[in-house]
Amino acid sequence: MNEITVQSKSRTAFIDITSVVQQFAAEKKMHEGLITVFVPHTTAGVTINENADPDVTADMETILDRMIPWNGGYRHGEGNTAAHVKASLMGSSVQVIVENCKLRLGTWQSIYFCEFDGPRIRNVWLKESA
Amino acid sequence: MNEITVQSKSRTAFIDITSVVQQFAAEKKMHEGLITVFVPHTTAGVTINENADPDVTADMETILDRMIPWNGGYRHGEGNTAAHVKASLMGSSVQVIVENCKLRLGTWQSIYFCEFDGPRIRNVWLKESA
């Protein structure tokens, strides 16, 4: 298992980590297999979405904020309930297929670390399987 | 890795691909393992849900449309932001357990390709692991 570090700079952010995951596949010399990208936090998640136009992830942040407002009269005393819910909606892991040491992703796909309670220094765990 | 093709016929559609995934497990003679069903698109996803009453997936399409309206004043110039968000909510992959060349699914479960920006010809990638 490898651990990478991600630094977020605002409360919510979608940070493209594709190149780091690609580097992991190359270093592990993965002929073929799967990589599980796992986020060990409860106010951040991971998703795969469009890499071409940064407005897509900006819109996603806006829509998630509309769906789950930061101030919603929640019980959780820390005040970051919205971040916990968004984390579960995006999910704690994604799976990516690897062939010949290369990630197999669609043309427009990137892997995004989803920060919902930043800015923070975060970890992401990468695990290969055959 | 195998690639299958899915043809959607409307903007949103839940298309049952269980039998194709089952065929893959049989062809690969998978004694036991997992299949990862991966969608290489950013305006489509994949989920597992009820196969008995088609009203369930029809309701899901309606509810997702209410939650994330197609016209929402989004920034993304292509105008299909809602499809991108729905794709991340459903997710880009599902995992299914295989035993004796058969998918292990619950009684009412099917695997659905989720089209959110059709009609289009789409791909789905299938990858076995042990």
Added chain:
Amino acid sequence: MNEITVQSKSRTAFIDITSVVQQFAAEKKMHEGLITVFVPHTTAGVTINENADPDVTADMETILDRMIPWNGGYRHGEGNTAAHVKASLMGSSVQVIVENCKLRLGTWQSIYFCEFDGPRIRNVWLKESA
């Protein structure tokens, strides 16, 4: 593959199953690998979220109810459409990394079975991979 049983006591409930998954990893003597936690139901799901303050999952139940009200004029005759949608939003499986027979989870993470149409007796399937 192992099957465990979960008893829910209300319509919606987040039930911590981490210790049972940990026990599975220990019994299988998993030096390293992944466990897939799969829910074979269509009105229940599984997610990873905070284990410290029970208000977090209570808030999540409330927010999901606001987003997808139980009574929404749905077509599905059984009347539990909301539960089906919530199940797909949380997802049917999670992946957890195992090292030296221990689950690798973040400090605040637990694995939650998500009941959305209880009370019922439910199953969860656990599958290891290398």
